[in-house]
Amino acid sequence: MRIVDAGLAVLAVTAVLALLVAVHRYVWCRLVGDTTRQGSPWRRAGTIAAYALPLLSLGALVAGPAGAPFPVQRVLAWPGYLWLAALLYLTLALLVGEAVRPLLRRWLARRAAAGAAPVRAPEPEPVPVPASAPEVAPAPESGAPALPAPSRRLFVARAVGGAAAVAGLGTVGYGTYGVLRGPRVKRVTVPLARLPRSAHGFRIAVVSDIHLGPILGRSHTQRVVDAVNRTQPDLIAVVGDLVDGSVADLGPAAEPLAGLRARHGAFFVTGNHEYYSGAAQWVDHVRELGLHPLENARVETGGFDLAGVNxxxxxxxxxGPDFARALCDRDPARAVVLMAHQPVVIDEAVEHGVDLQLSGHTHGGQLWPGNYVAELSNPTVAGLERYGDTQLYVTRGAGAWGPPVRVGAPSDITVVELASRQA
Structure with a gap:
């Protein structure tokens, strides 16, 4: 069985590598091969980049799992991950250009045909020159000798390639700015049938997927903390994927979390990336920073129960998650809000009578059209939806994994305001 699994893994890796090679070859052909002349410095530079950039991306992907020193990871991460995002949007832009290319060629051909036989104006009669007039040398033709114009094929290749480069790199640049600027605050009101009138208007700041790592560090944490504190929440729920690395490497980057302020405190549950980074150590570390980890546990707060599962x-x-342990022996008359990193556990939440589940994990797709891929494995990609008597809210997250780029899925911190139907 293990041999079969290993064989499938090898086939999958081989298929992905073959696809990446093919995509890089296509991008090189359209942006370099079709637009530059043989032996030109531009072609040499483009060819070097076509080899160097994918190697940097591969290095960024494997440096962490391979245990490379953290400074090395940081050096590789920026160019390596940004190139992956650039490759995606350059490819999409060039594919759109394939539809434009024949239309532009046809338009140029028609222009050339229309100008092939221009109407000539009648030549003026020669003016006789007196014999005594001094001889004047004919005036040289104005301007330097004209360079041969590029062929229509070369012109079209450069026009389409240039437009694709501007569109693709511009998209990545704007998406990077959105991440580095920090998350924006969203607000949503969620009515709960069992919430008492005394808890009406209780505000929970939901934060997920900060993804501290080689790219997003201490300054990003501080931006998130400042944004959360400005909302003056009653409670803060950090629902996983805080880090991409060890406490030894990222402990200083997480320190601003000690500044989180809420009347009923800040709570934390693990995400899948914590288990890639030493979950037990991170649980201990966030506890030292003043957050309260909920490891398949529950607390009573603000007129409702707050539960959390691994x-x-x-x-x-x-x-793993243990719903029975987190929700056992509770008063069924009280509303319960559950912190669970992945939306896919919603079925178990419904079975255990949860009123509201708070999740992250999806990033809202992060890079369009990634939202369509995220929909294949998640019941809800972003926002609020109802499943039976349970409501599920999924935040798009406050950071980014891999490329520090978001397109069509801006990062957010959500203030969930609970509403009592008795109010």
Whole structure:
């Protein structure tokens, strides 16, 4: 069985590498091969980049799992991950250009045909020159000798390639600015049938997927903390994927979390990335920073129960979600809000009578059209939806994984205001 699984893994990796090689070859052909002349410095530079950039991306992907020193990871991360995003949008822009290319060629051909036989104006009669007039040398033709104009094929290749480069790189640049600027605050009101009137208007700041790592560091954490504190929430729920790395490397980057302020405190549950980064150490570390980890546990607060379950990635370590443990022996008359990193556990939340589940994980797709891929494995990609008597809210997250770029899925911190139907 293990041999079969290993064989499938090898085939999958081979297929992905073959696809990446083909995509890089296509992008090189359209942006370099079709637009530059053989032996030109531009072609040499483009060819070098076509080899160097994918190697940097590969290095960025494997540096962390391979245990490379953190400074090396940081050096590789920026160019390596940004190139992956650029490759996506350059490819999409060039594919759109394939539809434009024949239309532009046809238009140029028609212009050339229309100008092939221009109507000539009648030549003026020669003016006789007196014999005594001094001889004047004919005036040289104005301007330097004209360079041969590029062929229509070369012109079209450069026009389409240039437009694709501007569109693709401009999209990546704007998406990067959106991440580095920090998350924006969203607000949503969620009515709960069992919420008492005394808890009407209770505000929970939901934060997920900060993804501290080689790219997003201490300054990003501070932006998130400042944005959360400005909302003056009653409670803060950090629902996983805080980090992409060890406490030794990222402990200083997480320190601003100690500044989170809420009347009923800040709570934390693990995400899948914590289990790639030493979940037990991070649980201890966030506790030292003043957050309250909910490891399949529950507390009573603000007129309702707040519960939290471990991420399903913890099952490999015997630390997966345990709904029975988190929700046992509670008063069924009280509303319960559940913190669970991945939306896919919503079915178990429904079975256990949860009123509201708060999740992240999806990033809202992060890079369009990634939202369509996220829909294949998540019941809800972003926003509020109802499943039976349970409501599920999924935040798009406050950071980014891999490329520090978001397109069509801006980062957010959500203030969920609970509403009592008795109010």
């Amino acid at each position: 991420d399903i990635a913890g099952e490999s370590e015997g630390q």
